[in-house]
Amino acid sequence: LAKTTQPISMDSYEGQEVNITCSHNNIATNDYITWYQQFPSQGPRFIIQGYKTKVTNEVASLFIPADRKSSTLSLPRVSLSDTAVYYCLVGDTNSGYSTLTFGKGTMLLVSP
Amino acid sequence: GAGVSQSPRYKVAKRGQDVALRCDPISGHVSLFWYQQALGQGPEFLTYFQNEAQLDKSGLPSDRFFAERPEGSVSTLKIQRTQQEDSAVYLCASSSHGTGGNEQFFGPGTRLTVL
Numbered sequence: 094l095a096k097t098t099q100p101i102s103m104d105s106y107e108g109q110e111v112n113i114t115c116s117h118n119n120i121a122t123n124d125y126i127t128w129y130q131q132f133p134s135q136g137p138r139f140i141i142q143g144y145k146t147k148v149t150n151e152v153a154s155l156f157i158p159a160d161r162k163s164s165t166l167s168l169p170r171v172s173l174s175d176t177a178v179y180y181c182l183v184g185d186t187n188s189g190y191s192t193l194t195f196g197k198g199t200m201l202l203v204s205p
Numbered sequence: 206g207a208g209v210s211q212s213p214r215y216k217v218a219k220r221g222q223d224v225a226l227r228c229d230p231i232s233g234h235v236s237l238f239w240y241q242q243a244l245g246q247g248p249e250f251l252t253y254f255q256n257e258a259q260l261d262k263s264g265l266p267s268d269r270f271f272a273e274r275p276e277g278s279v280s281t282l283k284i285q286r287t288q289q290e291d292s293a294v295y296l297c298a299s300s301s302h303g304t305g306g307n308e309q310f311f312g313p314g315t316r317l318t319v320l
Contacts, residue, residue, distance in 0.1 A: 136209070136296050136311025137248065180247055192238070192261065193309065195247030 097181045102200040111168045113199050115181030118162050123185040126157060126164045131178045131198070140179075141166070168201075176203045209312035211297050217318045218287045226282045226315045230299030237280050238309060239272055240296040248296050254280060287319045 098116040105111045117126070125144050129137035141148055143155040143164070154167040168175060178198040210229045218224050230237050236255055240248035241264075250264040256277040265272070269287075274280040284291055294316050298309040 134313065136298065136314055137309075138311065139308040142308070178247075192250040192253060192264075193240075193248070194250070195240075197245070198247050 096194075097183055097196050099179075099181050099196065099199045101197065102202070104202050104204065105171055106204050107172055108170050111171050111175070111201060111203075113166045113168075113179055113181075113201070114163055115166070116163045117181070117183045120161050120183050121185065124161075124183045125185075126155065126161075127182045127184070127193070128153070128155065128166045129180045129182065129193075129195075131180065137180060137195075171201075171203045173203050173205065175201060177201060209297055209299055209310050211295075211312040211315050213315060214313065215316050215318075217320065219320055220287060220289060222287050223283065223285045224287055224317060226284075226295050226317070228280045228282070228297030228299075228312060230278065230280070230297070231301075231310055232278075234299035234301050234310075236300040236302065236309075237274055238298040238300070239280070239282050240298065241266075242294040242296055242314070244293075251282070251295075284317075287317075289319050292317055292319045 125142055127142040128140040130140050131137040141150055141153050141155045143157055145157050148155045156165040178200050180195045180198040182193050212227045216224055238253050239251040241251055242248040252265055252272045253261040254274040257274050269285045271283045294314040296311055296314045298311045300309045
């Protein structure tokens, strides 16, 4: 599975847009990029998944350049409740099953 | 139920005791995963079930760890002769399909403390 690298922590203020970039230089052709969010004392929660270009849902946008060696999770107008750990994962969704390889994630702290 | 549930939420064990952690996945979900999360770290894969079949147990740290899902729904993770290094949060996740990449739904976890 491709290894990912993301910042350990980020700080932001309410109402700002936050962009978290993840590097995955060894991404394989069949690999998708998935982001999860985890609050304290809870299990991770799926945010978004993509393969290339741009994906948008009601929570976030995911930008993936043509070489797919990195990806950026964009959270528009964050609020205090967006304070959490964000994990970037890369894996082959076409395999018989998938195991998610989490790194340490990015701790996002949103302040008033 | 509405989501994945796990019990107990907290478990304190004396070193050497056996523990059993339960996971109730979302009804109808084919895939079930167990993860171990140490403090300040991301979850680490332990084992995977597709229905009642345990297809991957490569992440189990030792032969003291055992998981089962006999009827393809509820799963139990058992840890024998617990050690202090087993202290962690144990997360269960389920997914609707056996193919890779499908969204996994996580439970709240069981926090195990071994004294």
